[in-house]
Amino acid sequence: MAEQQMDGIAHCEPCxxxxxxxxxxxRDGxxxxxxxxxxxRYPFQACDRGxxxxxxxIRERILAREGSVHLPVGGPGGIPIALLRRVYGLSIAEVVAARAEGYRATPVEARYLARAAP
Structure with a gap:
């Protein structure tokens, strides 16, 4: 499960x-x-991290800006199913779909998974 921290000051309507x-x-693996x-225009700042x-x-905004990397799942040269489940918390049905179609990762996630795979 992801750890999350949020800080904010004031409030602003989007402009x-x-x-x-x-x-x-x-960071640190x-x-x-x-x-x-x-x-x-208005005194507003917010920071969220985890x-x-x-x-x-947030992931969808990153994918829209940076694009996605199609990763094969399972088998030779694919991302191990256990690693995919651990990182993303996928259900069995989601793993079956990823095994058949591959998985769409952000560029940073793709590099992280490639390094973490044995």
Missing amino acids: EECVQEEGQFV ELRWETYDSCT AGVPPPW
């Missing part, structure tokens, strides 16, 4: 000056993520 930044990285929101795979809405 054209609002900035949203999100990212993923590996652990997959991590963070997001930062700010506004130059360990593991980011929440779905």
Whole structure:
């Protein structure tokens, strides 16, 4: 399960000056993520960070910006099923689908999984 920490100051309705930044990285062998929101028009800042795979809405923004990497699952040259289940917490049905179709990972997740695979 992902560890998460959130900090925020004030409140702002989204406007054209609002900035949203999100990212993923590996620190000390652990997959991590963070997001930062700010506004130059109003005094607003928010920061959210955690360990593991980011929440779905943050992960989707990362995928939209950076694209995805198609990973084969299981078999020779594929990401081990046990590793995929441990990192993403996939159900058996999701693992079966990933085994048949591959898995869509962010570039950082793909590098992390490739290093973690035996």
